[in-house]
Amino acid sequence: MATETLKIEISWPDTLEVPAGATVNAQLWVGTEIADYRMITDGDACAPAGTSPATLEITYDAEDLLPDNAETVWDxxxxxxxxxHDGKRLNIARVAKVGIEEARLSGWKIAIS
Incomplete structure (x- = not known):
């Protein structure tokens, strides 16, 4: 089992009120450009959201990037x-995607609202 860690820089606008003790959370999924995806993390990863941007580090098994069958290509x-914060979401989660190789090479930067 070979693990990899993906660093994701997540930023949010100054207008979004983020109280002390808030976290930035996410699940990581592998999939195709349009759909056909599956989760490759155990639940939500989280990091303190003290200042924007915050860096979320997600470790996953590299074998999870392998397709389930010959017809599927995870890219x-x-x-x-x-x-x-305090059991409540402060923003609506919007799905973002990035090519696997691009994310491995340069990390991933996402702006949320």
């Missing part, structure tokens, strides 16, 4: 990051 990572 994108999908994520829907959101801010949380």
């Amino acid at each position: 994108y990572l999908h994520i829907a990051p959101y801010l949380m």
Whole structure:
């Protein structure tokens, strides 16, 4: 089992009120450009959301990037990051995607609203 860590820089606008103790959370999915995806993390990853941007580090098993069958080719990572505080979401999670190789080479930067 070979693990990899993906660093995702998540930023949000100054107009979004983020109280002390808030976190940025997300699940990481592998999939195609349009759909056909599956989660490759165990639940939500999270990091403190003290200042924007925050860096979320997600570790996953590289074998999870292998397709389930010969007809499927996983070529994108999908994520829907959101801010949380006191059990409540502070923003609506919007799905973002990036090519797997691009994310591995240069990380991933996402702006949420």
